[in-house]
Amino acid sequence: MFFHEPELQYEVTVEEPDPHFAKLLQQAIGGQEGEMRVALQYMFQAWALPEEYEAYRKLLMETATEELGHIEMLATAVTKNLRGSPKQMREETEETAAAAAAMTGQNPRQFLSSGLSAMPVDSNGVPFDGAYVAASGNLAGDLYANVMAEATGRTLATRLWEYTDDPGMKDMLSYLIARDTMHQNQWLEALESLDDPVPVPASFPQEEENQDVNYAFISTRRDPQEDPGFPWTQGTAPDGNGEFSYLAEQPGDGDGVPPAPDPKTYSDPEPDGSDGD
Structure with a gap:
């Protein structure tokens, strides 16, 4: 009102x-x-x-x-x-x-x-x-x-x-x-005034996170770099639940090629579904 x-x-x-x-x-x-x-x-x-x-x-x-x-x-x-x-x-x-x-x-x-x-x-x-x-x-x-x-x-x-x-x-x-x-x-x-509000949502069990990267700063540079020693690459994280670390390379695995779409979506550009050869 x-x-x-x-x-x-x-x-x-x-x-x-x-x-x-x-x-x-x-x-x-x-x-x-x-x-x-x-x-x-x-x-x-x-x-x-x-x-x-x-x-x-x-x-x-x-x-x-x-x-x-x-x-x-x-x-x-x-x-x-x-x-x-x-x-x-x-x-x-x-x-x-x-x-x-x-x-x-x-x-x-x-x-x-x-x-x-x-x-x-x-x-x-x-x-x-x-x-x-x-x-x-x-x-x-x-x-x-x-x-x-x-x-x-x-x-x-x-x-x-x-x-x-x-x-x-x-x-x-x-x-x-x-x-x-x-x-x-x-x-x-x-x-x-909130009790331990971070990481948001704090109600999610952190043990279900990937423990290898949940406090790691990941460099995306092509050539591996040394840890620059910034506050966000080492030391205790602000939430007090982990220690910052530095990864010089992204994990990298698998491929991004999607499976073939359902024919009913008509996504194939050619009438017989050929690969163009």
Whole structure:
């Protein structure tokens, strides 16, 4: 169940409307690093958790709902950058969306499809893709995915902050960057609170793994190389369950030739199934 208050989570002001910046802000809404991604990701992760993980479910849902508020903030920022642009630019936009794109660098669809407002698309106008959402049903794996999502989202927000000179936009982005800092840390802390969560899934019996390669760094160079002595080629692995090693060559065995396909698939290029001789 959701409730909505008719106010933004954080004030959004635009002093110098910029249709081109509105286009860039779309990436933070519907792009791969955007708020739609994390809002849906955290929701679907939460909905998969059983009762014993209720605390984590609440953590995920609280944060997912906050991310919905971020979408609202960014959508407001996009609209203010579009509709607050100078009158001459608006009149030019009304004449032809192509001229608007040429003049301002804005997405023509922000005029054609949404009437100068935000859309669930990225900065290139590509619709949001649910494939961006990582929700595996394994809490540890999902928390790692969340750290990555917040890291890429924070990187995007910092680049947008550097791009704009508008004080209001910098203030809004400063808030979003700060929240990304918190969210990265809360997911890392949640991971720390789990008992031995790695390797993911930790519930799979490790004795069923191939013990010759489960902690071995395998070189794929054609000529065998000596162990470079990196932290990931020697020493104790972070999960504490094994010791890193270095294999100078890939195991190599067998062949990759597949068996003949079923004739009913009609994969053979010749009528009698001959080999061309």
